[in-house]
Amino acid sequence: MTQQPFSRPGAVDLSGLSRPAPTSSGPGSPAATTRGSSYAVDVTEQNFQTVLESSVTAPVVLVFFSPSRVPESTTYADEVVAAVEAYDGRFLAGLVDIDAAPTIAESLQIPQVPLLMVILDGRPAAQPIPGVLKREEIDTLLNQLAQGLTAQGITSRHQPLAAAAPAGDEGDDDEPQVDPRYAAAQRALENDDVDGAVAEYQRLVDANPADAEAAAGLAMARVLQRTQGVDLTAARDAAAANPDDVDAQTLVADLDLLGGHVDEAFTRLVDLVRRAAGDERNQAREHLLGLFAAVGNDDPRVLRGRQNLASALF
Template sequence: MTQQPFSRPGAIDLSGLKRPAPPAGGAAPGAPGGPGAAAAAGSGAVGSYTVEVSEANFQATLESSMTAPVVLVIHSPSRSPESTEYARQVAGVVEAYEGRFLAALVDVDASPQIAQALQVQQIPLMMVLLDGRPATQPLPGVLTSEELSTLFNQLGQQLTAQGITGRHQPGAAGAPAAAEDSDEPAVDPRYAPAQDALERGDVDGAVAEYQKLVDANPADAEAAAGLAMAKVLHRTQGVDLNAAREAAAAQRDDVDAQTLVADLDLLGGHVDDAFDRLIELVRRTSDADRTRAREHLLGLFAAVGNDDERVLRARRNLASALF
C-alpha cells in the first residue's frame, strides 16, 4: 500500500474491553428493549450511515473501518449535553457523504469501558478510524458544520488519491453498516482503474487514469486531488529520504532539491512543513525559479484539497511572499 498522509500511531488497545454476555432470557445489550436500548437512543441519531456504539458492537464497528473510514464521536449526555448535540451534528454531516464515512457515536455514560480503551481525556472528542486504527489525531472540542465538511472533503480527497474508495453500505440506524457480500470493499467505479494501478504499484498508470478523469471532467475535485497525489508518488519513487534532506540543506535555493523534500514531507503527513518550505523558497527566489516553486506548491495544494484550512492559510502566506 502507498504511504498515507495520515498519522497512524497504532491499533487501539482493546485488551480491557470485553463483550458482555446477553442476560438470560433478555435482549442483547443495544438491541431494541435490551439494557443498552435507552443509551442507544440517547443521541437521537437517525440515518443510514450512523451507528450507536455499545460495548457489544464496538469490535464490529472497528472492523467496518477496514471498508471505509469510521468517524468516532465520544459524548456524554449527563456530563455534557452539548457533546450529545455535537454527536448528532457530526452524524448529520456524515450522512451527506452517502457511505464514504460511517458516524459511530459512543455514549460513554452507557459504555465506560470504551472510554477507557480509547483513553478518552476530554468530551466531546472525535477521531477518524481507518483499518482499525486512528487515521487522524483525536480532535477535541466542537467543530462547526463547515469545518466538519472541510475535514471530510480533505480526507475523502486524500483517500481517493491513494486508491482507497470503499464505501459503507446503508444500514438501519443503531446497527453497524454491513459490507457487501464480497471480500473487497465497495469501490466507486470511476476511480477503480486508478486504484487498481496503485495496488499493482503502477504509479505511472495511476497518473494516466486520474488524468483521463480530470480531462473528462475538470470539476471532479476527487479526481484532481488523486492526480496531484499520484504525481507526488511518481516524483518520490525510490527516493532516499535522508539523502534528499541533506541535499536540500546544502542547496537552500535549489528548486529541485527543495520541492523533492516538500513532496516527501507531504507524504509523511507534514503538510504545513511542506507548504512552509516552498513558500520560503518563493520568497528567496526570482524569475523562472520562483515560478517553478510556486507552481509546484499549487500542485501540493490540489493534493491536499483547496478547501483545507492549511491550504487556505498557506495561500495567504504565499500571497505575502509574492507581493
C-alpha cells in the first residue's frame, strides 16, 4: 500500500525524554487498558511522558496510525496489540493516533504512518519500522527482541493495566495486585501446598521457557520443597561433619537462602565446586545455578556469585 507522508521528516531523537518527570500514575501504570488488552494503552499528550517512563521497566512498542489518512493503519495497530498481548507483559503497546495527538508525532518527527517504534529506557531500541507488517513479521520481531533482552539479563515485565475501579472499590487501593499468570501458584503457597506451587510454576515454564518470573518462582518453590520438615540443627551438624558431601552442603545452602543468608549460601556452594570433581562438581554447580535463579539474575549478590563461580570453575 502507499504510505501516507507526514510532516517534518528526519531522524527520531528521544534522548531528552529518557527520564521524564514522574506523574501520578507512576512507572508501569500509564493509563487504563485499551482494545480489551491488559498490555496496551492509548497514548495521549497527557500520558505520553508516563508511557515513556514505563519503558524503563520493559520495552514499549509505539504504533503511530491515522484513522482519517490511512484507515487500514487502525487495523494494523490492533494486530500489534494482539501480538504484544501474547507476551504477558514483556512489552507494552502504546497506540498513538496522530489525528488526536499531532503534537507527539511532530515532536518525534514521524515521517509517515503507520510506523512502529520500540522504546527501551526512554530511547529507541531499534530503527523505526514504517509501513504495515504482517502478523508473522510482528511476531518474529517481538520474539527476536524478547530473546535479545533475555540474553542481556533484562527480564522485567509490565504489570497488567487495570481499567478504572468500579464504584465502591475505593478501599481496595492498598491491596497488592496479583499477576493472574501466577495466581494459582501463589494460592498454593498461601495454603502451604508447596508441591502444588511447584507443579503450577512448572506448567508455566513448560508453556513459556522464556518466562523468567515463572522460572524464578519454580526455583524458589523447589527450595521450599527440598527443605520441608528438615531439622536445621541436624542439617548443619551433618554438613559440618561431611564438608565434601554434596547433598549435605546443598541442603544447608537451601536453608541459608531461606533464612536470608544469601551470600553464605552462595559461598558454601562455590567453595564446594572448587573442591569437588566430576559428577559431584557438576551437581554442586547446577544446584548453585538454581539458587541464582531463585534470587534473581539482577540481584547484585547473584552477580558476585556468578563471578566467584566462574573463578572456581576456571
